[in-house]
Amino acid sequence: MTEADPSELPLDIDTLKTFTFTRVLSQAPSSGSVYLLGKLRDVDAIVHLQQSVLPTEQASEVIQHGLERLDVYLENRPYFSSHAWLASRSFPDLVIKVICPATETHIKKYTAQERAMVSETAEMYERIVVPYIHSFPPSRVEWVYNILAGKKEAERVLYKDDDPDHGFMILPDLKWDQTSMSALYLTVLVQTRSIRTLRDLTPAHLPMLNKIRQTVYSTCAENFGVAKNKLRLFIHYQPSYYHLHVHVVHIESEGFMGMTVGQAHLLDDVISLLELSPPAPEPSILARMTLTYLLGVEHGLYQPLVEASESIEEKEKA
Amino acid sequence: MTEADPSELPLDIDTLKTFTFTRVLSQAPSSGSVYLLGKLRDVDAIVHLQQSVLPTEQASEVIQHGLERLDVYLENRPYFSSHAWLASRSFPDLVIKVICPATETHIKKYTAQERAMVSETAEMYERIVVPYIHSFPPSRVEWVYNILAGKKEAERVLYKDDDPDHGFMILPDLKWDQTSMSALYLTVLVQTRSIRTLRDLTPAHLPMLNKIRQTVYSTCAENFGVAKNKLRLFIHYQPSYYHLHVHVVHIESEGFMGMTVGQAHLLDDVISLLELSPPAPEPSILARMTLTYLLGVEHGLYQPLVEASESIEEKEKA
Structure with missing residues (x-):
């Protein structure tokens, strides 16, 4: 071979x-997705296999005319279960994506990171998380400031109030293609730069938070015909960037990681706890709570938080 | 035709x-599952199609030897995307289940219920939810009492403390087949019959809740080799039955509805809010909070809670 x-x-x-197969980088068996590392003609390659899904609109047609073979493996009338093979397939079986040549950066990106639950007390927030947030240069959230200043994505904005203290902006999240309403996903960005995480929220922010909730409701009703009781609004902890933002998701978008308890905090719950x-200056319940969440073991906060927890447990035993 | x-x-x-197709009862497009209502030879039938998933272990073999056709639809080196057709399939394309004849009860069971978010204040809990809970005969949770009394599922119990006030039992959830540790799912049932929901919890329950947490950790480590930081413990609101129970799930079990914010409340958060x-007798934060969650519109609580919310909104406007 050359x-x-x-x-x-x-x-x-x-x-x-x-x-030639080297190893599985990550997988999601329930949706038939797997990332494999290996070589194609001696060149490093990542191959992603993703099962195609039968379009619901074709289901009835498949039952009537599309089957080649049927193996009934359970019959307990009125219940029947079978394995079926399609006669021919107008749609593909798989989507295969390849990255070749694959660099170390590609490999790291698609490798499943080990994760673990951590608990962060109020004291750990002040001592570990706040300095961690301050360690980033402001340029890290420059892209947020550019949106808020109208320099970027201006044509996408659905609502905008420029008040520097209480204003906010609503825009479609990049994850949403704006076609399926049941996949609706918006982001709310506040104007103020003073709120890093939900721990910084105080009862003084209640008027802004209530206005965010009401404005999201009216924006979704007017722009998309989606009623307020079809929406889940939540805030992440840890967030992926330290500038307060609210996620707005249709209730039919189910079961993805970003809505899992611990990671996600309902805006309604946040408002209720602030009420x-x-x-202020008394710390809020959110500031005083121990917050528990999933973290990648390579995240900059993981080791310091685990060491702090262990030292608390040592003291409790002593 | 006869x-x-x-x-x-x-x-x-x-x-x-x-x-002959009548209508879609429910669907989960992301996993390729759809329930169709129709007739088979003029008899009412429900047909469930579920896409098979390519076993991860076969992925490498499929790439090397299993493909018949490949249509590259994107090439932007080093990135390639393609649709692929399998040459032959040792595993079936679909699992097809049929219920025939299908009764009204079957049809209702597989019909997607419309759902909506509701917010329940502390006042609404006392006035609407508590009477709703009391409207059920005690026989409704007899199956729980049978487990707690050792009459049922005794051979499955992993931990047991019969103290009537502070005791509890840990057992595998029926959803878990006990083979894959990353699908680990246990249930904790408390002995006391005095706690209907997390709203009934007070700081006096903290010793029991802390002991539940510690005992779950040691039980999972000893029985299954699963470390405590790989577990998510949570309580549902509304629960499916009104006897306090805690769900224990491995962190790799991702993205299912029962862990969604609003429905699920981390035991760690509950403990922190009680701290x-x-x-007592002062109401806890959990008793005073407004709780927001998804509810089927045919749930017995839905209409009363919506009417109560509307009357609050009317008053606020007035």
């Missing part, structure tokens, strides 16, 4: 036949 | 060819 030249590599069945909190 | 006799109906391709609550 030495492979990555720049010339064509993607075809003959090339895929040269695949039950003493006025 | 009149169909449901008791004689065989499940085969010829029978499925007679399918910040005044001692």
Whole structure:
């Protein structure tokens, strides 16, 4: 075999036949998705297999005319269960994506990171998380400030109030293609730069938070015909960037990680806990709570938080 | 065509060819699952199609030897995307389940219920939810009491403390097949019958809740080799039955509805909020909070809660 030249590599069945498997990088068995690392003609490659899904509109047609073979494996009238093979397939079986040549950066990106639950007390927030947030240069959230200043994505904005203290902006999240209403996903960005996480919220922010909730409701009703009781509004902790933002998701968008308890905090719950909190400068319930969440073990906060927890447990035992 | 006799109906391709489609009962497009209502030889039938998933262990083999056709639809080196067709399939394309004849009860069971978010204040809990809970005969949770009394499922119990006030039991949830540790799912049932929901919890319950947490951790480590930081413990609101129970799920079990914010409340959060609550008889933060969650519109609580919310909104406007 001649030495492979990555720049010339064509993607075809003959090339895929040269695949030598190294390891599974990550997988989601329930949706039939797997990332494999290996080599194609001696060049590092990541191959992603994703099962195609039978379009619901074709289901009835498939039952009537599309089957080639049926193996009934359970019959307990009125219940029947069977395995079925399609006679022919107008839609593909798989979506196969290839990254070749794959660099270390690609491999790291698609490798499942080990994760673990951590608990963060109010004291740990002040001592570990606040300095961590301050360690980032302001340029890290420059992209947020550019949106808020109207320099970027201005044509996408659905609602905008420029008041520097209480204003906010509503825009479609990049994850949403704006076609299916049951996949509706918006983001609310506040104007103020003073709120890093939900721990910084106080009862003084209640008017802004209530206005966010009401404005999201009216924006979704007017722009998309989606009623307020079909929406879930939540805030992440830890957030992926330290500038307060609210996620707005249709209730039919179910079961994805970003809505899992611990990671997600309902805006309604946040408002209710602030209503039950003493006025500033007393710390709010959110500031005083121990917050528990899932964190990648390579996240910058993981080791410091685990060490702090262990030292608390040591003291309790002593 | 002769009149169909449901008791004689065989499940085969010829029978499925007679399918006349009435409507989609429910669907989960992301996993390729759809329930269709229709008729098979003039008999009411529910047909469930579920896409098979490519076993991860076969993925590498499929790439090397299993492909018949490849259509590359994007090439932007090093990135390639393609649709692929399998050459032959040792595993079936679909699992097809049929209920025939299908009764009204079957149809209702598989029909997607419309759902909506509701918000329940502390006042609404006392006035609407508590009487609703009391409206059920005690026999409704007799199955729980039978487990707690050792009359049922005794051989499955992993931990047991019979103290009537502070004791509890840990057992595998029926949803868990006990083979894959990343699908680990346990249930904790408390002995006391005095706690209907998390609103009834007070700081006096903290020793029991802390002991539940510690005992779940040690039980999972000893029995299954699963470390405590790989577990998510949560309580549902509304629960499916009104006797306090805690769900224990491995963090790799992702993205299912029962862990969604609003429905699920982390035991860690519950403990933290009770620690910040005044001692009884003062109501706890959990008792005073407005709780927001998804509810089926046919749930017995839905209409009363919506009407109560509307009357609050009327008053606020007035």
